Amino acid sequence: MLSKIFASLLALAAPGLAGREEGVKVSHLSVHKVGSPIGATIESVSFKLNGDNAKNLECSASNFAFPEPIKIFPCGDSDYSFALFAGEDGVDFATMVYHDVGDS
Helix, strand or coil: CCCCCCEEEEEEECCCCCCEECCCEEEEEEEEEEEECCEEEEEEEEEEEEECCEEEEEEEEECCCCCCCCCEEECCCCCEEEEEEECCCCCCEEEEEEECCCCC
16 A cells, blocks of 8 residues: 655755755655554655755665654765654655755
């Protein structure tokens, strides 16, 4: 039985305390989710990211605990990374994308 996967995506660039948001585009999203009597487990996730300093950047993670503890995964050797969070209101999970732009 296939279940629908919904992802809420938000990109955040946080230079110091000032903070600023950066719009990113996520494409080729792939999520491997396994269901069991005690709940679903996300085994892997991958996607391509386009942003201010990224073009078709590969982001992926596998073999991680979900939804706790929350871990931040790097997107290759770039300044971008992402984390998965438990979803709300019928959404399976949410993704936060980070862009480390250094100190401001």
